[in-house]
Structures are given as C-alpha cells and as structure tokens.
Amino acid sequence: MKKSKILMIVGSLLLLSLFIFPLWNISLEAPQYPIPLGMDIWVNKIADTHEGDLKNINLLNHYVGMKAIPEHMKEFDIFPYVIVIMSLMGIGFGFIGNKKLYLTWFIIMAVLGIMGMYDFYLWEYDYGHTLNPKAAIKIAGMAYQPPLFGTKQIANFTAISLPLTGAYLMFTGMFITLAAFFVARKEDKKAANQAGK
Amino acid sequence: MKKNFTFLLALSFLVIAMTGCNKGSKSGALKSGVAEKVYVAPGEHDKFYAFISGGFSGQLAVYGLPSGRLFKVIPVFSVDAEKAYGFNEETKPLLNTSHGFIPWDDAHHPDISQTNGELDGRWIFINGNNTPRIARISLKTFETAEILEIPNSAGNHSSCFVTENTEYVVAGTRFSVPIPQRDMPIKDYKGNFKGALSFISVDPKDGNMSIAFQILMPGFNYDLSHPGRNKSHGWFFFTTYNTEEANSLLEVNASQNDKDYIAAVNWKKAEEYIKAGKFKTMPANFAHNVYSETNHSATSTMEKEVKVLDPAECPGLVYFLPTPKSPHGCDVDPSGEYIVGSGKLAAALTVHSFTKILKAIEDKKFDGNAYGIPILKYDDIVAGVVEQPGLGPLHTEFDDKGNAYTTFFISSEVVKWKLGTWEVLDRKPCFYSVGHLMIPGGNSRKPFGKYLVAMNKITKDRYLPTGPEMCQSAQLYDISGDKMELLLDFPTIGEPHYAAGCPAELLEANSQKFYKLDENKHPYATKSEADTKVVREGNNVHVYMTMIRSHFSPDNIEGIKVGDKVFFHITNLEQDFDVPHGFGMIGAQNSELLIMPGQTETLVYEPKQVGVWPFYCTDFCSALHQEMQGYMRVSAPGSNVPLKWSLDGE
Numbered sequence: 001m002k003k004s005k006i007l008m009i010v011g012s013l014l015l016l017s018l019f020i021f022p023l024w025n026i027s028l029e030a031p032q033y034p035i036p037l038g039m040d041i042w043v044n045k046i047a048d049t050h051e052g053d054l055k056n057i058n059l060l061n062h063y064v065g066m067k068a069i070p071e072h073m074k075e076f077d078i079f080p081y082v083i084v085i086m087s088l089m090g091i092g093f094g095f096i097g098n099k100k101l102y103l104t105w106f107i108i109m110a111v112l113g114i115m116g117m118y119d120f121y122l123w124e125y126d127y128g129h130t131l132n133p134k135a136a137i138k139i140a141g142m143a144y145q146p147p148l149f150g151t152k153q154i155a156n157f158t159a160i161s162l163p164l165t166g167a168y169l170m171f172t173g174m175f176i177t178l179a180a181f182f183v184a185r186k187e188d189k190k191a192a193n194q195a196g197k
Numbered sequence: 198m199k200k201n202f203t204f205l206l207a208l209s210f211l212v213i214a215m216t217g218c219n220k221g222s223k224s225g226a227l228k229s230g231v232a233e234k235v236y237v238a239p240g241e242h243d244k245f246y247a248f249i250s251g252g253f254s255g256q257l258a259v260y261g262l263p264s265g266r267l268f269k270v271i272p273v274f275s276v277d278a279e280k281a282y283g284f285n286e287e288t289k290p291l292l293n294t295s296h297g298f299i300p301w302d303d304a305h306h307p308d309i310s311q312t313n314g315e316l317d318g319r320w321i322f323i324n325g326n327n328t329p330r331i332a333r334i335s336l337k338t339f340e341t342a343e344i345l346e347i348p349n350s351a352g353n354h355s356s357c358f359v360t361e362n363t364e365y366v367v368a369g370t371r372f373s374v375p376i377p378q379r380d381m382p383i384k385d386y387k388g389n390f391k392g393a394l395s396f397i398s399v400d401p402k403d404g405n406m407s408i409a410f411q412i413l414m415p416g417f418n419y420d421l422s423h424p425g426r427n428k429s430h431g432w433f434f435f436t437t438y439n440t441e442e443a444n445s446l447l448e449v450n451a452s453q454n455d456k457d458y459i460a461a462v463n464w465k466k467a468e469e470y471i472k473a474g475k476f477k478t479m480p481a482n483f484a485h486n487v488y489s490e491t492n493h494s495a496t497s498t499m500e501k502e503v504k505v506l507d508p509a510e511c512p513g514l515v516y517f518l519p520t521p522k523s524p525h526g527c528d529v530d531p532s533g534e535y536i537v538g539s540g541k542l543a544a545a546l547t548v549h550s551f552t553k554i555l556k557a558i559e560d561k562k563f564d565g566n567a568y569g570i571p572i573l574k575y576d577d578i579v580a581g582v583v584e585q586p587g588l589g590p591l592h593t594e595f596d597d598k599g600n601a602y603t604t605f606f607i608s609s610e611v612v613k614w615k616l617g618t619w620e621v622l623d624r625k626p627c628f629y630s631v632g633h634l635m636i637p638g639g640n641s642r643k644p645f646g647k648y649l650v651a652m653n654k655i656t657k658d659r660y661l662p663t664g665p666e667m668c669q670s671a672q673l674y675d676i677s678g679d680k681m682e683l684l685l686d687f688p689t690i691g692e693p694h695y696a697a698g699c700p701a702e703l704l705e706a707n708s709q710k711f712y713k714l715d716e717n718k719h720p721y722a723t724k725s726e727a728d729t730k731v732v733r734e735g736n737n738v739h740v741y742m743t744m745i746r747s748h749f750s751p752d753n754i755e756g757i758k759v760g761d762k763v764f765f766h767i768t769n770l771e772q773d774f775d776v777p778h779g780f781g782m783i784g785a786q787n788s789e790l791l792i793m794p795g796q797t798e799t800l801v802y803e804p805k806q807v808g809v810w811p812f813y814c815t816d817f818c819s820a821l822h823q824e825m826q827g828y829m830r831v832s833a834p835g836s837n838v839p840l841k842w843s844l845d846g847e
Contacts, residue, residue, distance in 0.1 A: 052711075052772035059746055059771075063820065136821055 012090025014173030065135025254691025265687030274302030314642030329353030427533035509569030594639030596646025637698035712795030721766035752827030756840030779815030
C-alpha cells in the first residue's frame with residue numbers, strides 16, 4: 001500500500017481517540033483550592049477532573065447566579081456521530097487513494113473544528129453571562145465567561161482553558177492527513193515521471 | 198586622680214563595647230541552629246506524626262514533629278461537645294460499658310499496628326485505664342472505630358501493646374480484684390484476688406477485636422508490658438509490683454520486696470492450650486462497641502463469656518523473671534534479645550537476656566515458684582546492668598544504632614546508653630520529672646532514630662503562667678548525633694502520658710478527604726434536598742434535613758409541640774475536602790453537631806418552651822455562612838398546628 005494511503009487512514013483513525021481521551025479542560029485555581037477545580041470536556045459529556053469537581057464548581061457558581069453545568073447538551077448527541085462519520089469518510093478516502101479527497105477531508109475537518117470552537121465560545125458566553133437576578137453576590141459589570149484558550153482572572157479564580165490529549169491526538173491526525181495529501185502529490189509526480197520515461 | 202578617671206572612663210567604654218558586641222552576635226538557639234531544626238515553613242509538612250495520649254483527658258492528640266504543632270484531638274474515651282462525640286445518637290453507643298454510659302476515662306498508652314514487626318499505619322490502639330477498655334482508632338479517618346470493654350480487669354494499665362503482626366493487642370490489669378467480682382472483705386486480698394492478662398485478637402481485615410483468652414495471674418499489680426519481637430516473637434513481658442500483695446498503704450507496703458517480677462508469657466503456648474481445650478469458660482458481661490464508617494453509627498453489644506487459662510495448670514505458659522524494686526517499664530530492643538526492666542525504686546537498670554531465659558527454662562533452673570509459676574534465677578538470666586544511670590528509671594526506647602534511651606523521673610533526665618556494653622553515653626535534663634518517652638518506631642523492629650519526645654509530668658515555669666493549673670509539656674530532642682540535643686518545648690493536652698510516632702509518609706496519602714455520599718448507609722440519611730421531610734411518630738419527630746453551602750433544607754419547620762422529642766438527622770451533602778457544617782439549636786440540652794461532608798449525624802432536642810426557635814450553622818463554611826440558619830416553631834402541647842416544612846417557601 002502506498003505511504004500516503006497509510007497516512008490518510010492512520011490520521012482519520014486518530015479521530016476516534018476522542019472517545020478514549022477528553023478534548024479540553026477548564027480549571028479554576030484559587031488559594032483555597034491547592035488542587036484546582038476542573039471540568040474535562042469530552043465529545044459526549046462534561047466530566048469531573050477530580051471526583052466531585054462539577055458539583056463543587058456549581059456550588060460556588062450559584063453564589064453569583066450562574067447556571068449549573070449542563071448534564072446534557074444537544075452537542076453531545078451530534079458530536080459523536082460527526083466524529084465517527086468523519087473518521088469512516090477519511091478511511092474510505094484513504095482506500096480510494098485520491099489526493100484531492102484527502103485535501104477535501106482536511107478542509108471539511110478544519111471547518112468543522114472552527115465551527116466546534118465557535119459553538120464552544122457561544123456556550124461559554126451564555127454560561128458566563130446568563131445570571132440569576134436573585135444571585136447573592138452581584139459584582140457590577142462582571143461576567144464569568146471562561147476563556148476559550150489560555151488564562152483569565154475571574155473574580156478570585158484564575159481560569160485556565162487548554163486542550164487535552166484527545167484534542168492533541170485529533171490535531172495530530174489532521175496534520176497527518178494533510179501530510180498524506182503532500183506525500184500523495186509527490187508519489188503522483190514520481191509515478192508521472194516514471195510513466196513519462 | 199584625673200588619670201584614674203580617664204582610665205575608668207576608658208574601661209567603661211570597653212565594657213559597653215563588649216556588651217554591644219555580644220548583643221550583635223547570635224546567641225542561644227540561633228547560634229547552634231536549633232531554631233532551624235524545628236522550623237517547618239508555612240505550608241510545609243512535618244516529617245513525623247506523633248500520637249500523644251491525653252492521660253486524664255481521655256483523648257489522643259495528633260502532633261507534627263519536629264514542629265510540635267497540634268493538628269487534632271481525637272475523642273476516644275471522653276465526650277467532646279465540639280465534635281458531638283458522646284452527644285449525638287451515633288457515637289453514644291461507643292461509650293457504653295457494663296456500668297452504663299461513661300463519659301470519661303484515663304487514656305494511657307497508644308500503640309500503632311504492626312506487620313512483620315514494623316509499623317504499618319492501619320490502626321492505633323489505646324487503653325482506657327479507669328473503666329478497663331481498649332479502643333481502636335482508624336488511621337484513615339483518625340476517628341475511634343471500636344471500643345472493647347475488658348472484663349475481670351481494673352485499672353487497665355499494662356496495656357495496650359501489639360504483637361509483631363498485630364495478632365493480639367494485649368491488656369493487663371493494674372489492680373488485682375476478686376474474680377469473679379463479689380462482696381468480700383478487703384483484708385482477705387492476699388491469695389484471693391487475681392490479676393487478669395487479656396489477649397485480644399485483631400481481625401487482619403477490618404481490625405475487629407475480640408478477647409481470645411485471659412490468663413488469671415496471682416494478685417500482684419501488673420504495671421506495663423511489651424511484646425517480644427524478632428527472636429522473642431511469641432512471648433509477652435509484663436512488669437509487676439506489689440508482689441507483697443498488700444491492700445493498703447501501698448507506697449510502703451508494696452515497696453518491701455527486694456525484687457519483684459517480670460512475668461514472661463509464652464502466648465504461642467497459650468494458643469496450644471486453648472486449642473487443646475485447657476481453658477475454662479467464665480460468665481462475664483462486657484460491652485463491645487463498633488462504629489461503622491458506612492452507617493456513620495456505632496452499635497453496642499454485651500458479650501457474655503470469656504475463656505480463661507490458669508497458669509498453675511498450664512506448665513510452660515508463664516515464668517517469673519526477678520527484677521529489682523517495683524519495675525515500671527519492660528522494654529524489648531529491636532532484636533528481641535534484651536528485655537529492659539526499669540526498677541523504679543532501684544539505683545540500676547536490669548537487662549534480661551532472652552537467650553539466657555530460654556536456656557534457664559530448658560535447664561529447669563528455677564528458684565522456687567509463686568502460686569505454681571516457676572521463678573527463674575536472677576543471675577542466670579541477666580544480660581547486664583547499667584550501673585548508676587540515674588534515679589527512678591521508667592521507660593526505655595531504642596534507636597536504629599544499638600542505643601537505648603531511658604527516662605528517669607526522680608533525677609528528671611533522659612539517659613542514652615549502649616546495648617551490650619551497658620555504658621552510659623550521654624544524659625540530658627528534662628523540665629521537669631519526665632515520665633515516658635517516644636522515638637518513632639522505638640517499640641518495633643525498625644526505629645527511626647532521628648527524634649525523641651520526652652513527656653514531662655511537671656511544667657512549673659516553662660511557659661507563661663496561667664494560674665494554678667498549668668498545661669503539661671513535652672520536649673523534643675535530636676538524637677541523630679553522638680550527643681542528644683534539646684530542640685523544643687511544646688505544650689500538650691491533658692497529661693502527655695505516652696506516645697507512638699511514625700514517619701508522615703506512612704499515613705499522609707491514606708488520610709481520607711471526605712465520606713462518599715453514595716456509600717452513606719445511615720438509616721436516616723437524606724441524599725438530596727428533594728428527599729427532605731419531617732415525620733411524626735407519636736411524640737417522636739424525625740427531621741430528615743440536609744446542609745450544603747449555604748443553607749439547611751428544610752429551614753422552616755412548624756407543628757412541633759412542647760413534650761416532643763425531635764431527632765434532627767442531618768446529612769452534609771458536600772463532597773469536597775474540608776467543608777464541614779455545624780448545627781446549633783437554641784435551648785437544646787445537648788452539644789452542637791459538626792458534620793463532615795457525606796456524613797449523617799443525629800441531635801436530639803426536646804423543646805421545653807413555646808416559641809419560634811432558631812438554629813444555625815456553627816462552622817464558618819462560606820461567604821454566606823452567617824445566612825445559613827432556620828427556624829423551628831414550637832407550639833403548646835395539644836395544639837393543632839399542622840406539621841409543615843419548607844425551604845424558600847417551597
């Protein structure tokens with residue numbers, strides 16, 4: 001089998017690691033929390049970083065009137081299918097072995113990724129801005145939206161938002177499929193040259 | 198004259214300059230770096246745990262070494278209103294005895310469980326001296342897990358020490374008493390009173406204790422005991438005093454014999470006799486109290502019989518080792534060869550050799566017997582004598598370099614000496630009148646010879662005065678060098694009677710952070726606010742309440758009447774480390790509750806007056822702690838106010 005085909009198949013398969021590893025993490029650091037509170041975001045759920053973290057984040061957030069972290073979101077119904085379909089599609093394209101399909105797959109994936117991040121941003125915006133008017137603690141002009149990426153000070157907490165293993169493996173997979181495209185192009189040129197001789 | 202004046206002036210300047218110099222340089226503790234040796238920077242952890250009994254406080258306190266900082270007082274034998282120990286319905290059964298509920302005891306000798314002769318950090322045991330009991334404390338939760346009453350015993354003092362694999366925790370009686378107890382003249386003591394040595398087996402899985410057997414010994418006083426280890430594993434040694442069997446003015450009448458005994462008990466032999474059915478089953482009545490970590494509640498069961506062995510009928514079970522002058526400590530070195538008897542009225546320390554003891558037994562070289570128990574010949578069994586070490590030896594522990602350290606009560610000092618050569622290497626004063634001492638692991642095969650804690654009986658001027666009653670005091674010595682170095686004085690709770698210590702890493706990682714709500718099997722647990730309710734059963738009203746930052750649910754309760762008995766069953770719904778909530782109810786003739794995350798506790802409140810009575814959270818839990826409160830409406834007897842409960846009007 002051609003090297004490019006193997007790369008395309010392996011790259012697409014790496015997407016499935018999202019079912020084994022979490023995608024993203026938001027952690028909250030404060031002096032009283034020597035072990036930071038954290039939520040791990042998966043394609044199909046939001047989970048504790050350490051046991052009880054979601055409960056404790058919700059507990060603290062209720063003082064400023066934030067909603068509880070949802071146990072279920074419509075995205076959790078959609079994302080797993082998208083991942084499985086994209087992975088199968090990538091594997092299929094790999095077997096077909098057409099470099100244009102490789103590039104197409106990469107572009108679709110990139111667009112979906114950007115849409116996913118935008119969707120994540122919208123949720124964060126709503127989570128940080130929709131506050132219960134009866135909240136015990138109100139700080140004028142304060143919003144509690146966590147950062148999309150990187151670090152942000154929110155009241156007494158430092159919120160840190162960073163990708164986790166699942167995301168890194170997905171990015172690696174995408175990089176490999178892009179590499180598959182360039183390798184395939186090289187292979188095609190070589191084949192054309194040989195044919196030309 | 199003028200010349201003289203100039204000379205004097207110059208001299209004065211010189212003196213002032215020298216004094217100034219002195220002030221500028223480091224002196225005392227700073228000069229020798231002692232302060233740095235006990236300084237644990239903010240946020241850093243100590244290297245060792247020290248569990249120091251509170252003596253007459255009845256409790257066990259947890260300190261860090263080398264800082265001497267107090268971390269926790271674990272309530273064991275005395276009620277503790279702060280923690281609702283002995284006040285809430287869950288812990289009351291722990292303090293039940295054959296004499297009923299007893300709110301106090303005298304807690305003496307803690308000992309950490311062992312495996313293969315080394316500290317294993319599973320449990321710590323401690324004896325209740327006054328109403329004889331043994332407690333087992335979990336070193337995961339640092340809470341009392343079990344208390345077993347000891348029948349046929351009085352003044353449970355030669356207790357409680359564990360064998361090499363925690364096969365047994367052993368409890369000997371100080372007072373001999375009529376066994377079974379009966380109405381008889383005190384003057385008939387001699388020959389009629391008996392002393393019971395109890396061997397309590399410990400279940401290796403859950404630590405549950407049960408009395409395997411008792412040995413009914415002659416009517417002496419049994420003072421302290423220690424297990425054989427390594428080569429002497431299978432034996433247990435008990436010091437005796439009052440072998441005169443006096444029953445009055447013991448300070449004189451029990452100090453007449455030139456030698457008393459160390460009783461050497463072969464407990465492997467006892468097991469054989471038990472197996473062979475050589476025991477009698479005696480009727481008895483003693484409480485066995487067990488606390489369940491999942492039910493968060495204790496139960497008390499009365500046990501009705503005990504197996505006893507008579508040493509006169511069981512040859513080879515017990516031998517007496519003559520030891521000078523009312524020995525207190527009998528301490529076994531890490532190799533198990535040497536048994537150090539501290540004759541507390543003697544001028545020398547006697548050390549017996551286990552090898553020689555076995556040889557003397559084999560050769561049957563006895564010096565008569567006492568009540569059928571063979572007495573070995575002193576000269577045949579002595580390994581050596583530490584001559585003129587000090588006055589009033591009490592207790593010896595060991596380091597990992599072949600040295601022994603003995604406290605001397607009367608001369609108020611700790612003395613370091615060498616095993617085998619018996620020479621005194623160093624001595625340091627104690628302030629004042631030291632009793633027991635502790636080296637972490639010093640009563641095991643593997644001592645950690647870094648620090649020594651001396652526990653003193655008298656404090657006097659060591660701290661800022663606080664009226665006639667002063668705190669008692671412990672002192673920390675560095676024993677890592679050739680000479681001991683006094684590092685620190687630190688105050689203690691109650692009387693720091695005896696201690697056990699271990700490296701921090703043995704316990705630190707296992708210390709429980711909170712109780713899982715899912716695992717809470719308390720019959721009155723409420724696991725969500727939706728399940729809260731108030732149920733009337735005649736005059737008993739059960740309030741199923743929850744607490745979470747920063748409210749109770751329900752927080753308004755109506756329909757309670759004067760004459761009711763209200764049971765507040767409160768569950769802390771938190772699942773985070775170090776977020777307890779408290780509960781205080783106005784007019785409750787009871788303590789507060791202090792409830793750990795995931796735990797359920799019950800407070801009984803019997804309202805006496807009509808009115809609307811508030812309750813509140815007593816542990817500063819959150820920014821809105823002061824808002825964590827509620828009301829209970831109490832109506833007149835026979836009133837028809839319906840039973841109602843709510844949170845935020847719902």
